[in-house]
Amino acid sequence: MQGKADSTVPQPTLPATGRGSRTDAHLPRYNPAELEPKWQAVWAEQPDLYAAQQPECGKPKYYVLEMLPYPSGQLHVGHVRNYAIGDALARHMWMRGYNVLHPMGWDAFGLPAENAALKNNTPPRDWTLANIAAMRRQMERLGLGYDWRREVTTCLPEYYRWNQWFFLKLYDKGLAYRKNSKVNWCPECATVLANEQVVNGCCWRHEETIVEQRELEQWFLRTTRYSDELLRDLEKLEGWPEKVRTMQRNWIGRSEGALVDFTVLLPVENIAARRDDGYPVKLNLTETMLPDEEAAPRISVFTTRIDTIYGATSLQLAPEHPLVTRFAAEDGELAKKVRDLLQEQKSAREMGELGNLEKNGFATGRFAANPFTGEPVPIWVANYVLMDYGTGAVMSVPAHDERDYEFARKYGLELKIVVLPRPVNDSDGQQKEPLLPYTEEDSLLINSGEYTGMGCSEAQQKMAAYAQEHGFGRASVTYRLKDWGISRQRYWGTPIPMIYCQTDGLVPVPEDQLPVLLPEKIEITQEGGSPLARVPDFARVTCPKCGRIARRETDTMDTFVDSSWYFYRYTDPRNSEAPFDSKTADYWFPIDQYIGGVEHAILHLIYSRFWTKMMRDLGLVQNGEPAERLFTQGMVIRNGAKMSKSKGNIVSPDEMIARYGADTTRMYALFAAPPDRDLDWQEDGVAGVSRFLSRVHRFAIQAIPLALEGRGERLPASFSALERRLIRKLHQTIGRLTDEFEGRWHFNTCIAGIMELVNELTGEESAILAGEVRPSVLYALTRNLILMLEAFAPYLAAELWLQLGEEDALLRAPWPPYDASLAAEDIVQIPVQVNGKLRAVISVPPASEQEHLQTMALQEPKVQAALEGKQLVKMILVPGKLVNFVAR
RNA sequence: GCCCGGAUGGCGAAAUCGGCAGACGCAGCGGACUUAAAAUCCGCAGACCUGAAAGGGUCAUGGGGGUUCAAGUCCCCCUCCGGGCACCA
Numbered sequence: 001m002q003g004k005a006d007s008t009v010p011q012p013t014l015p016a017t018g019r020g021s022r023t024d025a026h027l028p029r030y031n032p033a034e035l036e037p038k039w040q041a042v043w044a045e046q047p048d049l050y051a052a053q054q055p056e057c058g059k060p061k062y063y064v065l066e067m068l069p070y071p072s073g074q075l076h077v078g079h080v081r082n083y084a085i086g087d088a089l090a091r092h093m094w095m096r097g098y099n100v101l102h103p104m105g106w107d108a109f110g111l112p113a114e115n116a117a118l119k120n121n122t123p124p125r126d127w128t129l130a131n132i133a134a135m136r137r138q139m140e141r142l143g144l145g146y147d148w149r150r151e152v153t154t155c156l157p158e159y160y161r162w163n164q165w166f167f168l169k170l171y172d173k174g175l176a177y178r179k180n181s182k183v184n185w186c187p188e189c190a191t192v193l194a195n196e197q198v199v200n201g202c203c204w205r206h207e208e209t210i211v212e213q214r215e216l217e218q219w220f221l222r223t224t225r226y227s228d229e230l231l232r233d234l235e236k237l238e239g240w241p242e243k244v245r246t247m248q249r250n251w252i253g254r255s256e257g258a259l260v261d262f263t264v265l266l267p268v269e270n271i272a273a274r275r276d277d278g279y280p281v282k283l284n285l286t287e288t289m290l291p292d293e294e295a296a297p298r299i300s301v302f303t304t305r306i307d308t309i310y311g312a313t314s315l316q317l318a319p320e321h322p323l324v325t326r327f328a329a330e331d332g333e334l335a336k337k338v339r340d341l342l343q344e345q346k347s348a349r350e351m352g353e354l355g356n357l358e359k360n361g362f363a364t365g366r367f368a369a370n371p372f373t374g375e376p377v378p379i380w381v382a383n384y385v386l387m388d389y390g391t392g393a394v395m396s397v398p399a400h401d402e403r404d405y406e407f408a409r410k411y412g413l414e415l416k417i418v419v420l421p422r423p424v425n426d427s428d429g430q431q432k433e434p435l436l437p438y439t440e441e442d443s444l445l446i447n448s449g450e451y452t453g454m455g456c457s458e459a460q461q462k463m464a465a466y467a468q469e470h471g472f473g474r475a476s477v478t479y480r481l482k483d484w485g486i487s488r489q490r491y492w493g494t495p496i497p498m499i500y501c502q503t504d505g506l507v508p509v510p511e512d513q514l515p516v517l518l519p520e521k522i523e524i525t526q527e528g529g530s531p532l533a534r535v536p537d538f539a540r541v542t543c544p545k546c547g548r549i550a551r552r553e554t555d556t557m558d559t560f561v562d563s564s565w566y567f568y569r570y571t572d573p574r575n576s577e578a579p580f581d582s583k584t585a586d587y588w589f590p591i592d593q594y595i596g597g598v599e600h601a602i603l604h605l606i607y608s609r610f611w612t613k614m615m616r617d618l619g620l621v622q623n624g625e626p627a628e629r630l631f632t633q634g635m636v637i638r639n640g641a642k643m644s645k646s647k648g649n650i651v652s653p654d655e656m657i658a659r660y661g662a663d664t665t666r667m668y669a670l671f672a673a674p675p676d677r678d679l680d681w682q683e684d685g686v687a688g689v690s691r692f693l694s695r696v697h698r699f700a701i702q703a704i705p706l707a708l709e710g711r712g713e714r715l716p717a718s719f720s721a722l723e724r725r726l727i728r729k730l731h732q733t734i735g736r737l738t739d740e741f742e743g744r745w746h747f748n749t750c751i752a753g754i755m756e757l758v759n760e761l762t763g764e765e766s767a768i769l770a771g772e773v774r775p776s777v778l779y780a781l782t783r784n785l786i787l788m789l790e791a792f793a794p795y796l797a798a799e800l801w802l803q804l805g806e807e808d809a810l811l812r813a814p815w816p817p818y819d820a821s822l823a824a825e826d827i828v829q830i831p832v833q834v835n836g837k838l839r840a841v842i843s844v845p846p847a848s849e850q851e852h853l854q855t856m857a858l859q860e861p862k863v864q865a866a867l868e869g870k871q872l873v874k875m876i877l878v879p880g881k882l883v884n885f886v887a888r
Numbered sequence: 889g890c891c892c893g894g895a896u897g898g899c900g901a902a903a904u905c906g907g908c909a910g911a912c913g914c915a916g917c918g919g920a921c922u923u924a925a926a927a928u929c930c931g932c933a934g935a936c937c938u939g940a941a942a943g944g945g946u947c948a949u950g951g952g953g954g955u956u957c958a959a960g961u962c963c964c965c966c967u968c969c970g971g972g973c974a975c976c977a
Contacts, residue, residue, distance in 0.1 A: 255976070
């Protein structure tokens with residue numbers, strides 16, 4: 001693509017500033033509308049400008065990456081902020097002498113392309129590629145320094161064939177599998193969603209659309225194989241925000257506990273002895289009541305509190321539990337109750353009120369034996385038990401669990417206290433009555449047979465061991481994380497490379513037949529089901545094994561597969577033999593700094609961590625985590641609200657660029673707030689940054705001709721007072737920027753610092769232009785000012801750099817070393833307080849001794865007045881900081 | 889309910905280690921330039937009280953308590969706002 005300014009991208013039309021009457025009218029004014037497209041064209045002629053070098057270059061590597069965008073066709077200001085942060089960092093690291101990899105690409109598969117196709121009757125591919133071209137123009141117009149030769153577009157066969165290749169490897173390793181299961185279905189997208197893509201019971205893309213549950217055959221990736229490692233390695237990710245780590249921890253949801261089997265007993269009619277309340281009396285199982293082996297031998301429950309099992313007074317099963325289905329098959333009345341309960345759940349979900357659904361349930365009339373006590377407990381069905389967590393069955397301990405307590409109170413189920421706070425007895429010897437439900441674990445057991453008197457955690461271990469010994473349970477760990485369902489019943493995605501053959505069953509597409517190309521000329525309709533299934537040429541294949549007619553898999557992959565490994569492809573983007581060269585990837589990985597929105601804290605960031613671990617186990621990479629450091633920038637809001645079409649508060653980057661230029665737009669995005677916080681976009685503030693850049697320009701073009709006379713000269717050995725002051729400010733600013741780029745990234749204060757420096761310079765403009773600052777000093781001032789601007793306003797910096805007579809790219813110039821002695825103050829202002837109240841300020845050399853501070857401070861009339869008639873109790877003398885007299 | 893953030897002038901914010909609260913910018917006010925306006929440049933600017941003025945004083949970082957010579961910053965309690973999770977056994 002040529003760097004010529006494209007007519008579809010608006011160019012600045014209004015000059016941001018006029019001519020200063022104080023300065024000469026003949027001065028060229030700052031006109032980004034002219035200056036920026038000129039440089040854009042120059043840069044387009046230099047494909048190496050932002051190119052990463054080979055590992056052999058000898059420089060330390062630095063991989064800085066912003067999350068790749070979906071090519072919607074339009075950048076929004078949130079993107080601008082994201083890329084301005086990354087670009088500032090990349091430019092800084094170039095100047096610091098690193099071999100920087102700073103690539104960009106397109107997350108180009110996905111549903112919007114199909115929707116657009118329906119609406120405009122354009123093929124998804126054309127729509128997507130046109131959007132990419134438009135957005136790339138916008139990025140170039142912003143002056144973002146990407147290595148475009150490494151551009152990755154996920155919807156192209158040269159990329160997605162490797163998705164298919166990975167899929168075959170995963171299938172081979174048993175990490176990709178097919179199963180029939182209940183899945184999330186978004187009626188709006190007309191496709192299945194992964195658990196991570198369901199937010200509050202709604203689709204992540206359609207926040208108003210309730211996700212339905214459907215039973216479907218689906219492909220899954222075994223993310224749970226890595227549950228434990230994904231959790232453990234979070235501890236190592238110290239360069240990630242704590243917030244993201246916590247969210248992932250909760251999402252993985254590891255719980256330690258135990259599985260315990262309860263034995264199902266014969267129908268209650270066969271039990272002779274019963275108590276008045278209908279409970280069977282304690283039975284000797286071997287003599288009076290045989291376990292009902294045939295009906296359903298055992299109900300396995302998962303519990304984190306096996307220590308409370310002596311207090312279990314019922315079992316609660318999810319309505320979908322297979323045993324419930326079985327009971328219902330024999331009992332029409334029960335079947336109806338189950339249906340009603342499920343119906344109620346369904347409508348609650350549709351109302352979006354699943355969370356506050358009242359606990360509800362009923363007894364099945366059947367019983368099971370508690371393996372520790374032999375006591376029969378009734379088997380219930382309850383709507384608060386989830387089939388897809390643990391075993392879909394829980395032992396109910398109402399005295400020691402909030403939910404069980406609520407349920408038991410509603411239905412009058414028995415409560416049995418088996419845990420007491422320590423100490424068990426009050427001072428008067430009375431046994432303590434805990435407030436129910438009592439759920440503390442730092443407690444002691446009672447009424448628990450041989451375990452009575454034990455602490456909870458000790459009992460947990462002993463009981464799990466006992467259960468294992470006797471074959472009815474074991475210690476166990478359960479995760480909330482589930483396998484990743486990747487099948488999508490959509491067209492615009494990576495075809496899953498599998499074939500269904502009547503003779504041979506599931507047959508993977510042989511590797512040498514990859515890629516399975518996505519057919520391009522297809523009619524997009526709104527019909528249900530996978531669109532590819534309606535393309536006979538695609539769906540009908542011959543079986544690679546037996547050669548007979550077979551059926552191709554017509555679902556496509558979740559687009560999150562594409563983004564799980566795209567950053568590896570950047571390291572070796574044109575490789576046609578492998579997804580990437582391992583050696584090259586090992587050089588660049590892990591990513592040194594990954595930057596993006598927090599909305600991907602779980603989705604993309606957990607999938608890509610999984611993918612990296614999987615690739616490591618395939619021997620493709622060495623690293624176990626994709627990114628060393630992660631930075632999540634704040635949202636861009638306007639008038640306190642998230643930007644949205646419905647609120648009509650969207651800010652268009654094109655409009656900003658048209659009015660003020662790219663440098664101003666970028667710089668404002670960094671100046672208005674620290675990058676991790678939300679930013680309220682205020683156009684008046686943008687105008688302020690524009691004025692600042694005009695001032696820089698006006699000053700520089702006048703100062704540079706004078707400065708050039710001192711080019712190549714060393715700084716003089718001693719400075720005039722004015723020179724000293726300006727050089728000091730310069731080095732203070734260099735120090736500030738150097739620090740901030742080391743990690744805190746408060747670019748707002750960096751820019752404020754540059755503004756202070758420029759204020760200082762323009763404040764002395766007439767003296768400087770009158771030659772009161774020697775050329776070599778002025779040269780140092782202007783040159784370093786330009787170097788500091790580079791990260792924030794690359795167009796203006798490039799222009800001034802040229803004026804300064806430099807031919808080479810500014811990026812290749814070394815970052816100025818910070819000189820603390822030049823930055824040091826000669827005189828500091830020290831506040832003098834009396835009893836913590838400011839009374840005077842004294843000016844002293846920074847290294848003044850305490851005695852000197854004391855003498856100076858006590859000479860101040862206001863200090864003397866404040867001490868008048870008081871007894872001096874204490875003196876706090878902090879050299880360089882303050883003086884405080886404590887007096888009574 | 890639980891877990892993270894956050895709250896500082898009219899506004900966006902700064903104060904990196906406990907040491908002059910409000911840097912820098914926006915909006916505002918005054919002045920210069922201009923026939924005038926815009927633009928630009930120079931200056932003022934937390935609130936309240938007091939003073940003709942110079943100045944002086946008091947109060948101020950969501951609220952309440954504490955530690956300290958000294959708290960926006962550390963500790964305890966509370967309120968509000970934003971985000972995440974939410975019957976996970």
